[in-house]
Amino acid sequence: MTLLVALGTLLGFAAAALAVEYLLPRTAARTWISLGRLSAGFRSHRIVLGDASIEYLEGGAGEPLVLIHGFGGDKDNFVLTAPFLTRRFRVIAPDLPGFGDSSRDPAPRYRIPDQVRRLHEFIERLGLGRVHLGGNSMGGFIAAEYAATYPERVASLWLLDPAGTKVALETPLMRHFLATGRIPLLVPTMADYRELLDVATHRRSFVPHSVARVLARRAVGDFELHTSIFRQIREESPLLEHILPTIRAPTLIVWGAEDRVLNPAAAEVMATLIAGSQLIVMPRVGHLPMVERPRRVAIDYLAFQDALHHPPVPPQC
Numbered sequence: 001m002t003l004l005v006a007l008g009t010l011l012g013f014a015a016a017a018l019a020v021e022y023l024l025p026r027t028a029a030r031t032w033i034s035l036g037r038l039s040a041g042f043r044s045h046r047i048v049l050g051d052a053s054i055e056y057l058e059g060g061a062g063e064p065l066v067l068i069h070g071f072g073g074d075k076d077n078f079v080l081t082a083p084f085l086t087r088r089f090r091v092i093a094p095d096l097p098g099f100g101d102s103s104r105d106p107a108p109r110y111r112i113p114d115q116v117r118r119l120h121e122f123i124e125r126l127g128l129g130r131v132h133l134g135g136n137s138m139g140g141f142i143a144a145e146y147a148a149t150y151p152e153r154v155a156s157l158w159l160l161d162p163a164g165t166k167v168a169l170e171t172p173l174m175r176h177f178l179a180t181g182r183i184p185l186l187v188p189t190m191a192d193y194r195e196l197l198d199v200a201t202h203r204r205s206f207v208p209h210s211v212a213r214v215l216a217r218r219a220v221g222d223f224e225l226h227t228s229i230f231r232q233i234r235e236e237s238p239l240l241e242h243i244l245p246t247i248r249a250p251t252l253i254v255w256g257a258e259d260r261v262l263n264p265a266a267a268e269v270m271a272t273l274i275a276g277s278q279l280i281v282m283p284r285v286g287h288l289p290m291v292e293r294p295r296r297v298a299i300d301y302l303a304f305q306d307a308l309h310h311p312p313v314p315p316q317c
Helices: 002-023 025-040 110-124 138-149 172-180 193-200 207-223 223-236 266-273 292-309
Strands: 042-050 052-059 063-068 089-093 131-136 154-158 251-256 278-282
Touching: 002 251, 025 052, 025 251, 042 110, 052 110, 063 110, 063 138, 063 266, 110 138, 131 138, 154 292, 193 207, 207 266, 251 266, 251 292, 266 278
Parallel strands: 063 089, 063 131, 131 154, 154 251, 251 278
Antiparallel strands: 042 052, 052 089
């Protein structure tokens, strides 16, 4: 009888959770997101900087590691890999202005140099000093330009499927944009969000129904602003080829071999242009390595950091 009571209670909880998941998606999504942040040791904060307010996640202790999300993404893109990093670093993941929970004023400019300036103001306001800097996609574009612009402030650079080079744009998705004007990373309707997830990842990660619904609704609401931001980046932000050779920070480049958003061939180009950089190409991974293989990505990054602190001793002749 005790087993039957326990089973009945468990089924009751499951039924209640399922009802909340589908009938109260905002409440369920907030719960899922809060649990993810809690498991990563993250707490949410907000500051105001000039023309923008920025919400960010922070957790862990040690040297600061600032992680920048990609176009259409947000600070929670790093929640899955953060638990492996906060043991060693003070991890800080902001929402860039125009994205996530940060301000969405259409008046300011959102070119890459504008976001680099805001990132610098953010780092200055938090008093972080010299930082380890990482970024995915557009965030990688921003991180690389930041490292070239403020070399004295970057201890190391971590680029995950970064945008910003001509070769990276040579994909069917980007050719479709150039031919039709339709931007593949934008979501005009709720139904398009699942298609975006399929494009961005090689194998779709688990996303609760409520979270997907809330994120899809936000993406649809951002369609007009993000269209403007995408065009500013594409048409008014100089590509990286000319500044990559000036980067002196130790750099780890990671690229998903199955990336359909940005061409994986760009990985070799960037590795050649950034002197002394290390390159890892991940098989069976798409555009979001830190989401698709969070533990593996963190292990590789920590090994990269270990090598910086304990370089191999050359053999004695």
